[in-house]
Amino acid sequence: xxxxxxxxxxxxxxxxxxxxxxxxxxxxxxxxxxxxxxxxxxxxxxxxxxxxxxxxxxxxxxxxxxxxxxxxxxxxxxxxxxxxxxxxxxxxxxxxxxxxxxxxxxxxxxxxxxxxxxxxxxxxxxxxxxxxxxxxxxxxxxxxxxxxxxxxxxxxxxxxxxxxxxxxxxxxxxxxxxxxxxxxxxxxxxxxxxxxxxxxxxxxxxxxxxxxxxxxxxxxxxxxxxxxxxxxxxxxxxxxxxxxxxxxxxxxxxxxxxxxxxxxxxxxxxxxxxxxxxxxxxxxxxxxxxx
Numbered sequence: 001x002x003x004x005x006x007x008x009x010x011x012x013x014x015x016x017x018x019x020x021x022x023x024x025x026x027x028x029x030x031x032x033x034x035x036x037x038x039x040x041x042x043x044x045x046x047x048x049x050x051x052x053x054x055x056x057x058x059x060x061x062x063x064x065x066x067x068x069x070x071x072x073x074x075x076x077x078x079x080x081x082x083x084x085x086x087x088x089x090x091x092x093x094x095x096x097x098x099x100x101x102x103x104x105x106x107x108x109x110x111x112x113x114x115x116x117x118x119x120x121x122x123x124x125x126x127x128x129x130x131x132x133x134x135x136x137x138x139x140x141x142x143x144x145x146x147x148x149x150x151x152x153x154x155x156x157x158x159x160x161x162x163x164x165x166x167x168x169x170x171x172x173x174x175x176x177x178x179x180x181x182x183x184x185x186x187x188x189x190x191x192x193x194x195x196x197x198x199x200x201x202x203x204x205x206x207x208x209x210x211x212x213x214x215x216x217x218x219x220x221x222x223x224x225x226x227x228x229x230x231x232x233x234x235x236x237x238x239x240x241x242x243x244x245x246x247x248x249x250x251x252x253x254x255x256x257x258x259x260x261x262x263x264x265x266x267x268x269x270x271x272x273x274x275x276x277x278x279x280x281x282x283x284x285x286x287x288x289x290x291x
Contacts, residue, residue, distance in 0.1 A: 049074075050112060054068070058135030058136070062232075066235075070278070093254075097193075101190070114178075126146065126168050136151075204236055206262045206268075239287065
């Protein structure tokens with residue numbers, strides 16, 4: 001319990017997200033709109049989700065759980081969206097460092113096939129290990145999906161897991177590792193910065209820092225009125241859909257802000273977690289199912 005809680009608390013510290021890699025790769029012809037449109041979508045519409053690895057639950061603050069970004073998302077047209085490099089500097093920037101890369105249709109199909117072979121089949125049994133406060137890992141491959149409690153945190157000799165469940169977990173963990181490391185794999189285009197068309201702004205009442213905590217100057221909120229629609233009774237977190245012309249305004253303001261910036265709106269101050277919406281996500285409502 002002590003080991004896991006320390007790990008998760010460390011992960012909850014705001015991170016400084018390095019955007020230089022994505023910006024440098026932004027001139028890559030391999031990921032240009034022309035090359036993307038030349039690759040036929042192997043499934044359905046371009047925004048159809050085909051592969052995903054994401055975490056949910058666990059011992060993390062509520063706003064981080066709601067706004068958590070999937071580690072890897074791959075779409076029918078070959079686009080892969082993932083989190084870019086991070087470093088432990090506080091306070092980090094307000095915006096997460098999301099990067100976009102292009103995969104070939106053949107690679108997407110091969111990954112789906114390998115996912116199902118690795119155990120991504122509806123109803124697969126991975127057991128429930130003897131561990132508390134651990135997140136679950138959800139893996140999607142084509143039309144199949146699984147959710148596994150403590151995939152990377154459980155001990156290999158956990159007495160609550162059968163031999164078959166341990167074997168299944170080992171196979172799935174290896175597949176998840178492959179997807180997480182896909183950004184550097186051969187045949188994958190260089191990364192460009194992901195440009196969202198909409199953002200979910202998760203707002204909660206700003207709490208003034210204590211004397212020994214860092215402070216950040218206030219910034220006027222340029223988007224729709226905060227705090228927006230309540231995401232869950234009792235959490236004290238609202239969500240505002242930032243779309244259309246407001247998207248560019250908010251992105252411009254957020255680029256010079258940090259994770260602890262107080263945003264002023266409606267005679268009040270707010271803390272905001274920025275969650276760029278992915279291609280298949282259209283509004284804050286899409287995040288409720290990820291809690």
